[in-house]
Amino acid sequence: MPEGHSVHRIARQFQSHFVGKTVHASSPQGRFAGGAKEIDGLEMTDAKAVGKQMFLEFDHRIWLKVHLGMYGAWDFAGDLTADATTASANGRMGQTNQRGTVLSDDAEASNTSIGAPRTTRLRMAEQEKVGEPTPFPPEPVGAVRVRLLTDATSADLRGPTACEVLQPEEVAATIAKLGPDPLVDGGRKGEQRFVDRVRSKPTPIGLLLMDQTVVAGIGNVYRAELLFRARLDPHKPGRDVPEELVRALWKDWTKLLKLGVKLGQMMTMDGLSKKKYEAALARRDDRHWVYHREGKPCRVCGTPIVMEMAAGRKLYYCPTDQT
Structure with missing residues (x-):
């Protein structure tokens, strides 16, 4: 999708x-x-x-x-x-x-x-x-x-x-039923709506990020990558995620969304050399931290990436860096 x-x-x-x-x-x-x-x-x-x-x-x-x-x-x-x-x-x-x-x-x-x-x-x-x-x-x-x-x-x-x-x-x-979209609801107001909706729910954050009434536009790829970039356990209830971390998620989603619109690709890795950046633009396998990497070593710690089903969708995460 x-x-x-x-x-x-x-x-x-x-x-x-x-x-x-x-x-x-x-x-x-x-x-x-x-x-x-x-x-x-x-x-x-x-x-x-x-x-x-x-x-x-x-x-x-x-x-x-x-x-x-x-x-x-x-x-x-x-x-x-x-x-x-x-x-x-x-x-x-x-x-x-x-x-x-x-x-x-x-x-x-x-x-x-x-x-x-x-x-x-x-x-x-x-x-x-x-x-x-x-x-x-x-x-x-x-x-x-x-x-x-x-x-x-x-x-x-x-x-x-x-x-x-x-x-x-x-x-x-x-539109009123949708969660905030950083390109439509930018600034403090959109961020606060996101924070309030996440922090009010006992639902795991890995499911909340896919809920279009909580935040608009995030799908399976961005969900997995945002959670890894935040080193956040996807099973953690939204209400238990520290407020500063929820705000950091919003800022990171804003950054990745703008980059995706600019590039036409879901680039989620930072700090790459020119050669690795060009490789990442060309191949998905070089573009993401955890998405679609089940069983492969985590790029940070080497632990095999886990995939499990969550609400009918595949959820990828590192069981070491995200717990």
Whole structure:
């Protein structure tokens, strides 16, 4: 499932290429025909992400809410700008099984560098993948729930968990149920909401970080890495975590989220040499402390990393450094 940085990156594609333009909406699959009719021909006036959910505003009055869930993805085509980290990937960016290559300095002059518009295809989900140039607009491929089309760019949505048209008050109610997102609720207020919610609950911190009503945007990768970076036992009840440590978790989540949006990858290791940093950008195995490293030695103490199931999701941690 896409984590917060991926959804913010998708929202930025809409901000760059759709906001301020008239959008034609359709549902090639047919399952969203009614909703598409409501927004067809309207101007997109805003695009924003909160945690794992994205909201597209039309004509300053109605919104399209999208939650990609486990299988959803957006395919963009037309004149768009893919940043260099996206263009370097041999797999969709940001997912745990990504394999990619790092662009050389010479790549800045290529047609895949930052700021180079071209007619192409870009898939954005938990990973991102740049495809070959295609005629515009491309024919819909597969079960496209909704197509959004301007005179220069198209966006096709497949397989979302949620895709619905909402009124402003419904959007406000949906966002109110979510925990704080550092890119939306920055500053002391967002931090305090996070602290209050964690410190009021007997639930293990390893589960609280995945609870979108406690904090928005954290998924399985960031959960495991944040806990290790804090040397925090995932089984410790939230109410027993010292306040200063909860605040440190929020600050670290803010840092990692911003970095993920910038890079398009979940980079969670610090202090790497240039060579190791480039290797980490290219291979997930060199990018994380504990995630997906069951049975491998802890990078700090050498103890084998443990994996256990927690609320149906895999939880990775070091039994020595995190107890």
